[in-house]
Amino acid sequence: MTSRSSRRALRFLLAPVVLVAAVTGCGFMGGSDGSASRSGGRSFTVAAAGDILIHPQLIDQARVDAKETGRGVDGLDFGPLMAGIKPVISKADLAICHMEPVIGKPDGPFESYPDFLVPPQIAGAVKDVGYDTCSTASNHSLDHGYAGVKRTLDTLDAAGLRHTGSFRTQKDSFTPLIMDVKGVKVAQISFAFGFNAHGLPRGKPWLVNQNDLGRIRAAENRAREAGAEVVILSIHWGREHRPNPTIPQLEFARRLARETGIDLVIGHHGHVVQPMEKVDGTWIAYGLGNHVARHAVPTGLTEEGVIGWFTFTERGGRWDVEARYEPTLVEIPPDTGVTADGTPVEPGKDQVEDYRLVDVAAELERDGLSDQERSRLRLAFERTQGTMLNRGAAKDGLKPLTELPG
Template sequence: MKKRSTLPALLASAALAASLTGCGPLGDDAAAKGDGRTFTVAAAGDILLHPQLIDQGHKDALKTGKGVDGLDFGPLMAGVKPVISKADLAICHLEPVIGEPKGPFESYPNFVVPPQIATTIKDLGYDTCSTASNHSLDHGYEGVKNTLDTLDAAGVKHTGSFRTEQDSLTPLIMDVKGVKVAQISFAYGFNDHEIPKGKPWVVNLTDLGRIKAAEARARKAGAEVVILSIHWGRENQPNPTTPQLTFARDIARKTGINLVVGHHAHVVQPMEKVDGTWIAYGLGNQVARHDTPTGLTEEGVIGWFTFTERGGKWEVTPRFEPTVVEIPPDPEATDNGAPVAVGDDDVKDYRLLDVARALRSGDLPDQERARLRLAFERTEGTMLNRGAGKDGLKPLTPLP
């Protein structure tokens, strides 16, 4: 276990080698074939900071000395940086409301998390975040405003919730290798919170007509590609619900959206190609620590999508990279009243890992290696369980 701290460096070296050679899972094979303009998109699951992860940020800040107001989330999330930072466009999903640097912070049911997470999101390589979720209105309009102000200060773009009506009508369009790419973001609802009076535009509520209108505004503003981030489905269910499946088909058949990226279930859900449009039903959690970890809630996936222009149309080639949050033993756990013994090989800190790359590091205890292999195989099975393999879905980095 003493070599664990070398993992980020090993991962960064592997990613750098791939970028220099232009081959391997992150290589730009489409450009080499002269198929026209091409770019890559990485999209990952929910970022949701529970109290244990905030405590980890305090612990890491003491070690690194790099924290702001005693918090550093860099070590927690560093394991995915080699993939996220390599994409031409990287999209995160920020589920909770952001508060003040020194708190107070809150967990479920009304989240408010440290603003220091925004600089970590930027440092990982994320360009933009979807902010429409069922927790968008946990602290009303002021919570929305503070969240967006914080992302702006960190240099992270955002869409889905808004400070003004004009903002809500202004498409988020980014130049990605010369291609104008728009992101739109919608959520199914906001728990028991009402939309603030006089501010019906503060956050996007899912509706096919509204989605079509948002796409139309983006296209009118020059968008060549439109990506939809959508908060939907049923929590803790690896299979998409019937309403998800039905709505995915409506989106594929009644809009021109090029890619759908789903969130909210807190567990990985499949990908599926519907009438030519790739739907990622749910990317699980990127980072979270639920009160009762199930194994599934610690697993997530980075969707990796290569867009290639052919004959004036955009083709999407999908890949997936499994991730997992390592959880230390609970110090209060007991076995028939006796404290549970902690072994030398047990995880000491919360850490987000790129599963395939961690397995390739070669310095893992047997128990951890077996657990990571299980996470990879379980995620792969879920990804492919609606027949996406026949349409070309594969792991980004194969299982060693």
């Protein structure tokens, strides 16, 4: 193994230890291991993150990692890419992912934008870091028609992940997803604004949920009638690459808060972090950014994401929700290229060597960070914090899950 490979392997092995130490030192996670809160009511925690998009560079990384870990499936191992957020995600009582692309076959072929087709091995990695369920309604849900929807859901089933938003049958589309979370019946519903150039197939209008207040209200009502005590909406909306929510987003959020009984709204699609806001008592996370992605032209913002952390506590027959956020970052190695004689150029000593999804606060506690790495991490944390709070959520108690290390 080369010295570069040795450093990569050592970092992968040590990172979970460092991160666990950081998370267990976080006060906000304490007290979530029992079914009752200090006030006596039932309580549970929810973690939710942004878009999962597997671009070609991330597939190449999984191929390299499989050779080094020996744990790959059909030559791909996404475990090292995702490992950095496991200490947070695995602590939640319910962890929700957003699976944006269509899932393909283990040995490909794979496709990127505009019609995504990604390795099924990502589903196992998502499950392994602690996710329980995924929303699947997105503008890419129909990239490969009904067959793509079915294969995606079959793959999630095989990995042990629950899912909602797209469906194999009409009956499935009318069957609420309700999960027992520490004795509380929690429903998840998932909707998307549209499907790019693809239309819903003739005879299958139920294949993917499309945004509409009446449809969302009907889905909530079905969940309530089936016994749901809490309903969480995952919604694909807004405009890409805009840190501020659009006027239609803001207006629709207010209608959701005022005209439904939904307890929490989790937004996706922007590929950049958008703020959280409490509207008439309901927390709206307008956009959690990218969870893991590698756009053709990284902007800095597209590598930053956030894990929303929500503590539900029953008080007086109602659910009180406390919101927190944990900034994340996809570290991107430089495009090193080759010299004139074709020799590969190795990264500099202060540059990251592999694609890795990291918990920013925990990574800042790691020994051996270069000044360059530390500066990038602090920028990610501070910029995410500024975005989270720019609609006044601090007055409603929104805080980081883990404070920025000194």
